Amino acid sequence: MNSPMIHCQQLTHVYSGKVALSNVSFELDAGEPVGLVGPNGAGKTTLLSILSGFLRPTSGTVRLFGQPPGATQLIGKVSALPQVARLDPGFTIIEQLVFYARLQGFTTPQAALEAGRVLEEVSLTEATHEKPPVLSHGMAKRVAIAQALIGKPALILLDEPTAGLDPVNVRTVRAIIAERSPATTFIISSHDLAELDRLCKHILLLENGILQPETIDLNEEKSAIRYMTLQMETCPAREVIAEFQALEGVLQVTNPQKNEFIVAYDPERQPHMDLQLMQCITSQHWQYRQLSHGKTLEEKLFFKD
Amino acid sequence: MHPGFLNHLLLISQFELKRTFATRSGLLSIVTFAVVWGVILLYPLRFSADLLVQEKGLMQGFSFLDVIGFGSIQQWPIPEFGLFWHFALLIFPLLSITLAADQTCSDRERGTLRFIVVRSSRDRVFFGRFAGVMVIQALLISATALSTLALVLYRDAALFSSALPDLLVVTTNLILAVLPFSAMMAALSATVKSARQATVWAILIWTFLAAIIGGFAYYLPTLAFLKLLVPGYQLSALAALSGWQTLQLAYVPLVQSLLLLALGRWIMARQTL
Numbered sequence: 001m002n003s004p005m006i007h008c009q010q011l012t013h014v015y016s017g018k019v020a021l022s023n024v025s026f027e028l029d030a031g032e033p034v035g036l037v038g039p040n041g042a043g044k045t046t047l048l049s050i051l052s053g054f055l056r057p058t059s060g061t062v063r064l065f066g067q068p069p070g071a072t073q074l075i076g077k078v079s080a081l082p083q084v085a086r087l088d089p090g091f092t093i094i095e096q097l098v099f100y101a102r103l104q105g106f107t108t109p110q111a112a113l114e115a116g117r118v119l120e121e122v123s124l125t126e127a128t129h130e131k132p133p134v135l136s137h138g139m140a141k142r143v144a145i146a147q148a149l150i151g152k153p154a155l156i157l158l159d160e161p162t163a164g165l166d167p168v169n170v171r172t173v174r175a176i177i178a179e180r181s182p183a184t185t186f187i188i189s190s191h192d193l194a195e196l197d198r199l200c201k202h203i204l205l206l207e208n209g210i211l212q213p214e215t216i217d218l219n220e221e222k223s224a225i226r227y228m229t230l231q232m233e234t235c236p237a238r239e240v241i242a243e244f245q246a247l248e249g250v251l252q253v254t255n256p257q258k259n260e261f262i263v264a265y266d267p268e269r270q271p272h273m274d275l276q277l278m279q280c281i282t283s284q285h286w287q288y289r290q291l292s293h294g295k296t297l298e299e300k301l302f303f304k305d
Numbered sequence: 306m307h308p309g310f311l312n313h314l315l316l317i318s319q320f321e322l323k324r325t326f327a328t329r330s331g332l333l334s335i336v337t338f339a340v341v342w343g344v345i346l347l348y349p350l351r352f353s354a355d356l357l358v359q360e361k362g363l364m365q366g367f368s369f370l371d372v373i374g375f376g377s378i379q380q381w382p383i384p385e386f387g388l389f390w391h392f393a394l395l396i397f398p399l400l401s402i403t404l405a406a407d408q409t410c411s412d413r414e415r416g417t418l419r420f421i422v423v424r425s426s427r428d429r430v431f432f433g434r435f436a437g438v439m440v441i442q443a444l445l446i447s448a449t450a451l452s453t454l455a456l457v458l459y460r461d462a463a464l465f466s467s468a469l470p471d472l473l474v475v476t477t478n479l480i481l482a483v484l485p486f487s488a489m490m491a492a493l494s495a496t497v498k499s500a501r502q503a504t505v506w507a508i509l510i511w512t513f514l515a516a517i518i519g520g521f522a523y524y525l526p527t528l529a530f531l532k533l534l535v536p537g538y539q540l541s542a543l544a545a546l547s548g549w550q551t552l553q554l555a556y557v558p559l560v561q562s563l564l565l566l567a568l569g570r571w572i573m574a575r576q577t578l
Contacts, residue, residue: 085416
């Protein structure tokens, strides 16, 4: 019988009297990226630190591929981008990446090639022979991402991978994750919900150290009610709501933010709601910015019906 | 197939050697050490040795060396090694406290240890760093012993064959002498946040432990065996011995090191990285 990729049972962690994680239990199988979200102090970094073997839980059990975190059987199989970690300032980037690759079992020539490859993947070949103190925050972050990509890990734990990166590099990181999935499973902790919305099929929501009972499935195809999110240019909100409400199959129209509308509809009564909405917008001579299927992750997580 | 324990031990200790001998800060420390040792070798050690050689007859029964605890120097056939032995027993344990202070602490504070542990293990890092520090000290001890041999040969090249056993004796004994100090620093480094803290704690613990156990042993002589817990406990007794006799006390640093390494490993396994 195949054990799940991650198995957490009654995981609790207490930091000097403060409960950071409380009885967290879940199982995850290999596959598409999984998002880990929650407000500041919710326990995301604590959970990822326990999974990475950096922190021992106060109680409960954790298994990755059937092994406890930090087990030598996981070398090369599990990789991590810690939220706060800097490379050794005394050695060049390439020296350290080669050392890490050697620890993963690469020979010296293979390790040099692998270190060069991961640096190229994060567009940092120019920093190969630099020492960490001369790197900007964004560059240091990309080097930290590069070390997580060494070899072919089956599971990569990323804690805030895009925090502090410019848009071009955010796109690079997104492309790396998309390219390596689902051969590599990514667990991504982030506050950038739009980013997670793009990358992840499943979301784990932590609040005050407690894992919310159900993981959020971002796939709405099987649900009886579907949603469309519409971002308009400046428009008369009341009229928009009234016009949309009158359309065939529309169940509810909400206006959570200025110029943003969420249309709930019955797909059986109107399978082509997107076309119907476009026609309505055109006939009213309104301008729109974006029309997308489903609710935004922010709406799903924090503004449930 | 992932690398085994010994492979990682080798890789991690090699990286420590590189830190000492191939980085700017490491080389600066080595050059400083070389200069200080050069001064000790060329002035106090050489002059004292010359004095001992020239005044050998007068020194018979001379009690001043006994008074300062250097009496056994007269028993060493080659006085340079006798003097080196006494100087080194003072210098290397102190050097060990500073040199071995940063085995894991600054890397843990910086988060660098996370990058390493995720592709190794805490045990491998702990013992790999300790092995690295020991190899560095062994190299420094060997270099200083060889420089002393050079001094002996400069005085009288015919002494080579009789100097060689002394060279091996002092080198072996000094490596054994620094072993528990390095193990103590490994355990402290796994606990505290910086090398400076590790050094301060080492001095405090060592002083208080020696004073408290010494006090207990004075009033309750049955507790004198507790002195075995103090790193360097055997050094004063060692200074009174010469030649291969010095290995009689080798069990003391070995037992101390095993206990301290077990304690350090236990701390390292539970430490948040």
